[in-house]
Amino acid sequence: MANLMEEEEEEARIDVDSIRSSQAQDGPETEVVTSPQPMSPLVLLSGERYLYLTVCIPLYGAAMKGDWKTAEGIFKMFPPAVRMTITQGRDTTLHIAAAAKHVQFVEEMVKMMEPKDLELQNKYSNTALCFAAASGIVRIAEVMVKKNENLPMIQGGGGMIPLHMAALLGHSEMVRYLYNKTVHEHLAPGDWVGLLNTCISTDLYDVALDILHHHPALAVERDENDETALHLLARKPSAFSGGDQLHMWNTFINSISCNKEEQKKKSKQTQALRLVKHLWQQVRQRQPSEISDLIRRPSPLLLVAAELGNTVFLTELVGSYPDLIWEADNDNRTIFHIAVLHRRESIFNLIYEIGSMKDLIVPYKDDNDNNMLHLAGRKAPLPQRNIEVEKIMLPTYRERKNKDGKTPRDLFTKEHKNLMKDGEKWMRGTAAQSMLVATLIATVVFAAAFTVPGGSNQDTGIPILLRKKSFMIFAVSDAIALFSSSTSILVFLSILTSRYAEDDFLESLPSRLMFGLITLFVSIISMMVTFTITFFLVFGHGFAWAPMLIAVSACVPVTLYFSLQYPLLADIFRSTYGSRFLFRPSKRMLY
DSSP, X not given: OHHHHHHHHHHHHXXXXXXXXXXXXXXXXXXXXXXXXXXXXXXXXXXXXXXIIIIIHHHHHHHHHTOHHHHHHHHHHOGGGGGOBOSTXXXXXXXXXXXXXXXXXXXXXXXXXOGGGGGOOOTTSOOHHHHHHHHTOHHXXXXXXXXXXXXXXXXXXXXXXXXXXXXXXXXXXXXXXXXXXXXXXXXXXXHHHHHHHHHHHTTOHHHHHHHHHHOGGGGGOOXXXXXXXXXXXXXXXXXXXXXXXXXXXXXXXXXXXXXXXXXXXXXXXXXXXXXXXXXXXXXXXXXXXXXXXXXXXXXXXXXXXXXXXXXXXXXHHHXXXXXXXXXXXTTOOOHHHHHHHTTOHHHHGGGGGSGGGHXXXXXXXXXXXXXXXXXXXXXXXXXXXXXXXXXXXXXXGGGOOOTTSOOHHHHXXXXXXXXXXXXXXXXXXXHHHHHHHHHHHHHHHHHHHHSOTTOBOTTTOOBTTTTSHHHHHHHHHHHHXXXXXXXXXXXXXXXXXXXXXXXXXXXHHHHHHHHHHHHHHHHHHHHHXXXXXXXXXXXXXXXXXXHHHHHHHHHHHHHHHXXXXXXXXXXXXXXXXXXXXXXXXXXXXXX
């Protein structure tokens, strides 16, 4: 170790001496540029530490801040610093400026450098262009490549070229620029496979399509994880449908605010579908044994797609290659069994399009003799809604027992035992809190009915403002608020006193809860109308702005309640009533 340190110090002294001699000559930059490597921080730390303190640190700070004036002053005083490493990671000032995304700084610095200077690599073999690719700023890359056209082909860390780095980080504009500046003929097949799969992973489907167009054989090539492009697409349902299903309210909002981002998403979905078509067109031309190996190893891509709800992907493959519907995993589960297990109703609906063949698939049993209805009886994954499969099953299979001696109903009861307890606790809590609100509303509007605005005639007891139209609105809204809140109280009371049997959770309890929440919403609206009319009758005269202000104020609690409770109401409606229509295909997708 001591000998090694002595050798390093000796090298440092030699390098320092060479720098000193170069400063004494007329062309200091030329001598340093011809050196095979930039000056190491070791020189500055062990040989001339004052250079590290007075040159490297200020340059690093200037590059990070984009302070070209300071950097230019240092370069004029000490020209070798243009190509000198200034960090322990052997980064040059250009590396730092590119990573910090300072375009003007890079432009000015590149003017002072020779083309070969831009090829300098840091400790991890990355050039400054690698940093530019990672930054995503196309203008920085343009400046560098214009100075040295060889840069796009110089490999950086991990043996990746700048194009691959940009693709890995999903910088679409940078990828498109570097893709046109990379010499394609110099890339190895393995480089193309990695690049293709990286573009798919980062949703750069247009680039992936172009790669596949020029290199169709990549459709069956495997990357370092032994996966093909189809394996990656099987795990990306969002590539075709925009991700998980949205609530109806969000869908409505999106439909009326279709902006550029939405259009871009639709364009990506179209490109992803085209990519699947091209890939599968190449794959299905292979021999059946090769196709089977491709879709099963290292993971069964069809079943993975079914588990994740990647319906478009599956319909494209199965629709053009019908034999795929018989593909099963080691437990003898087809895509339809997986769809049932993971509550993917859109995929299960495809079973209606295969005719009588469904009667051959439905009886499939796994190693534990669980049929499709047993799988439906298992607890659903947390993000998924519960669905009904019983209608598709033959009556004889509804009472079939598995190896544990359990019918589908028995298995359902066992799997959902804890869930029923949690459901009862949540249902009671929701009903109790909602009933409290309904009781408060009923109390307030009941009192308002006997303390009418404007008072009553003391002789006759008739309200003084009886003949005003707004008073009639007050009376009607107050009555509606009273009756609807009273109805809500009774509904929530029936929930609290329910027996909470297993079948009650199917329709009875959700229906009552939904009806109670709706009537409570009606009572809130009616109460706000009552209060608005009351304030208007008492205080609104003589103030033209009062009616509008009161109306706007009344809208706040109504809107707040609706926005907070709508997702719950929508979920209850879909799970209780929407399940009746889940397994009725609206349009054919396979054939």
